[in-house]
Amino acid sequence: MTDDELNVPECLARVRRGDEDAVRAMMQHLHPLVMKIIRSHRPRRLEEEDLAQMIYTKIFTRVDQYEGLMPFEHWVSRVAVNTCLSALRAESIRPEWRMADLGEEEEAVVANLASTAGELDASVQAGSRELVEKLLQTLKPEDRLVVQSLHMEGRSVAEVQAITGWSAALVKVRAFRARLKMRKSLERLMKERTT
Amino acid sequence: MKQKTHPLDRLLRSAAAAPPRQDEAAAVPWTLEQRVLAALRGQRQPEDIPWLAPLLRQAFAAAGALAIVVGFLAFHSPDNSVTGFAPATHELAVMDQELTLALVPTDLKP
Numbered sequence: 001m002t003d004d005e006l007n008v009p010e011c012l013a014r015v016r017r018g019d020e021d022a023v024r025a026m027m028q029h030l031h032p033l034v035m036k037i038i039r040s041h042r043p044r045r046l047e048e049e050d051l052a053q054m055i056y057t058k059i060f061t062r063v064d065q066y067e068g069l070m071p072f073e074h075w076v077s078r079v080a081v082n083t084c085l086s087a088l089r090a091e092s093i094r095p096e097w098r099m100a101d102l103g104e105e106e107e108a109v110v111a112n113l114a115s116t117a118g119e120l121d122a123s124v125q126a127g128s129r130e131l132v133e134k135l136l137q138t139l140k141p142e143d144r145l146v147v148q149s150l151h152m153e154g155r156s157v158a159e160v161q162a163i164t165g166w167s168a169a170l171v172k173v174r175a176f177r178a179r180l181k182m183r184k185s186l187e188r189l190m191k192e193r194t195t
Numbered sequence: 196m197k198q199k200t201h202p203l204d205r206l207l208r209s210a211a212a213a214p215p216r217q218d219e220a221a222a223v224p225w226t227l228e229q230r231v232l233a234a235l236r237g238q239r240q241p242e243d244i245p246w247l248a249p250l251l252r253q254a255f256a257a258a259g260a261l262a263i264v265v266g267f268l269a270f271h272s273p274d275n276s277v278t279g280f281a282p283a284t285h286e287l288a289v290m291d292q293e294l295t296l297a298l299v300p301t302d303l304k305p
Contacts, residue, residue, distance in 0.1 A: 057231055057235065120208075132207060183201065
């Protein structure tokens with residue numbers, strides 16, 4: 001059975017009966033979604049595969065709790081995001097980056113930001129992403145999730161609400177607070193570069 | 196709408212436009228699949244045969260009760276013996292008698 005043809009309700013019923021082939025097919029179906037969430041919200045010290053195992057195990061052991069009120073993928077996103085948040089909360093130390101900690105590409109991005117007021121060149125987009133990921137690591141897990149979802153994945157406030165269960169006001173406050181902290185971190189890096 | 200020009204806003208826009216990483220939609224690694232299945236088997240095993248645990252408990256209780264009854268009956272049997280042979284006290288009496296006779300002076304022996 002190819003992934004495109006996967007009949008989710010039927011596969012779910014087989015998963016509930018303990019059919020391992022159905023578990024494999026479901027993992028294959030969910031893998032791009034789960035990995036996207038893991039790569040956005042993974043703690044630095046936890047391997048992707050370890051986190052993926054935690055998420056899949058949680059999904060398949062709690063599959064009976066899924067009542068079908070929302071698409072299965074939304075429910076999976078919620079489980080994955082909550083698992084990542086728990087793992088991030090366990091990582092109590094948040095780094096404070098210095099210029100010396102940045103790679104060549106990230107340094108180039110900082111230099112570019114400091115020297116021009118226009119949009120960054122497409123050639124430095126990968127470096128931008130690396131730098132943003134570093135700045136995100138300085139934030140609280142909840143703030144990090146909001147910035148990642150709103151700004152990197154282009155989700156709406158309503159979508160973030162659906163994933164997290166938070167109110168719109170809370171999402172906006174967290175986004176504002178997180179952006180403020182990232183601004184300060186970035187400005188410090190730019191200042192450090194010029195001195 | 197006017198775009199925000201703060202360096203952070205420009206950085207976020209640039210980062211969001213970055214192409215996805217090459218292995219983003221890769222297949223599930225075999226090791227991950229096996230780890231998940233093993234974890235599920237480990238959690239599911241006690242529920243697979245739900246009738247076995249009570250059955251074993253009942254069998255264990257019945258065996259214990261039977262052992263107690265057999266022990267009780269054996270202890271209170273008429274000959275006071277589990278095996279049915281003469282009690283050990285009879286053997287000792289015979290031995291004692293032999294010793295007593297051996298100590299008696301030879302001229303007094305019957």
